[in-house]
Every structure is written in C-alpha cells, then in structure tokens.
Amino acid sequence: xxxxxxxxxxxxxxxxxxxxxxxxLMMYKxxxxxxxxxxxxxxxxxxxxxxxxxxxxxxxxxYLIQGLFRRYLDKITQVRPVPENLLIDYFLFWGxxxxxxxxxxxxxxxxxxQECNRAFFLEDTDLLNDMFTCEEWQLPYIKASIAGVTHELxxxxxxxxxxxxxDRLGTMTRNLLGGRLFAK
Numbered sequence: 001x002x003x004x005x006x007x008x009x010x011x012x013x014x015x016x017x018x019x020x021x022x023x024x025l026m027m028y029k030x031x032x033x034x035x036x037x038x039x040x041x042x043x044x045x046x047x048x049x050x051x052x053x054x055x056x057x058x059x060x061x062x063y064l065i066q067g068l069f070r071r072y073l074d075k076i077t078q079v080r081p082v083p084e085n086l087l088i089d090y091f092l093f094w095g096x097x098x099x100x101x102x103x104x105x106x107x108x109x110x111x112x113x114q115e116c117n118r119a120f121f122l123e124d125t126d127l128l129n130d131m132f133t134c135e136e137w138q139l140p141y142i143k144a145s146i147a148g149v150t151h152e153l154x155x156x157x158x159x160x161x162x163x164x165x166x167d168r169l170g171t172m173t174r175n176l177l178g179g180r181l182f183a184k
Contacts, residue, residue, distance in 0.1 A: 014043075015075060017043040018053065021038075065117065074087055081131075088166060088170035090150055091154065091173075098158060101158050105158060114151050118148075118151070122147060146177070149177060153172075
C-alpha cells in the first residue's frame with residue numbers, strides 16, 4: 001500500500017491539480033454527481049491527463065489518503081512510539097486532517113479511508129510488528145483489532161463532534177484495548 005517509487009514531477013503536479021479540483025468540487029456538489037469532465041475542467045487539464053494518472057475518480061481520493069498515511073508512517077518512524085502512544089499520535093495526526101476526513105464521511109466515501117486504514121495496520125512492516133510483545137500468530141489479530149478500533153473511533157469523533165480531546169480519546173482507546181472498560 002505505501003510503497004515508495006520514483007514518480008515523474010509532472011505526474012505529481014497533475015495528480016495534485018486533479019486532487020485539488022475534486023476536493024473543491026466536493027465542497028458544493030455530491031461526489032456521485034462530479035464527473036471527470038468537471039474535475040479536468042476545474043484543474044485545467046485534459047481527460048487524457050486524468051486517465052494517464054487515474055482510472056476512476058475514487059482513485060484520486062485513494063491517492064490523497066495514501067499520501068496522508070505515508071506522512072503518518074514517516075512521523076511515527078521518526079518518533080518510534082510505544083503502542084500506547086501510537087494511538088494518541090494516530091488521533092493527533094488525523095485530527096489535523098479533520099476537514100478532509102469529514103468531507104469524505106459526509107460524501108459517503110469514508111469506506112475508502114477505512115480500507116486504507118485497514119491496509120496500513122495489517123501491512124507487514126517492522127515498525128508495527130516490533131511494537132508488540134506477542135507470539136507471531138497473535139500479531140495479525142492485534143493489528144486487525146487496532147485497525148478496527150482506530151477507524152470506528154475516528155469516525156465517531158469526526159462525525160459526532162462532542163468536544164472530546166485527543167488525549168481523552170487516546171485514553172479511552174487504550175482502556176478499551178486493555179479491557180478496562182468492560183464490567184467485571
């Protein structure tokens with residue numbers, strides 16, 4: 001999902017222009033009603049440029065989400081947080097992209113973020129694998145649990161703005177994963 005490879009600077013500029021155009025259009029028009037012609041017209045690019053870079057308009061959103069996940073991975077790679085802090089760092093990072101994610105959810109496109117979130121946590125990376133002290137067979141289950149919990153809590157946090165701070169959200173998530181929210 002997060003592979004790095006060389007990309008032509010012209011292709012990057014085109015992708016960014018198409019991405020910006022789509023996001024602006026989504027602010028006043030439902031995603032399902034936005035056409036490739038709308039996007040290319042707003043970006044000042046040709047349909048050929050669109051199809052050179054993307055197969056369908058959903059691919060633009062995936063491109064943006066994956067770019068954010070690459071930035072998140074770079075951030076946590078530098079910090080190398082312990083599992084407890086990984087959750088707080090996660091919510092802090094995505095809180096900074098609140099406007100974009102809220103737009104996705106309002107446009108019923110949150111499933112794209114959910115798929116990328118799942119792929120990110122389930123990806124076989126040393127950084128995430130080394131974070132947990134467990135038997136190897138347990139690792140995919142732990143990572144799947146974290147993928148599900150982080151996505152669902154982020155979704156609730158963004159769509160039901162109740163003034164919950166990142167620290168409280170992170171603490172609640174740690175308590176949930178640690179089994180401390182269940183009746184004894």
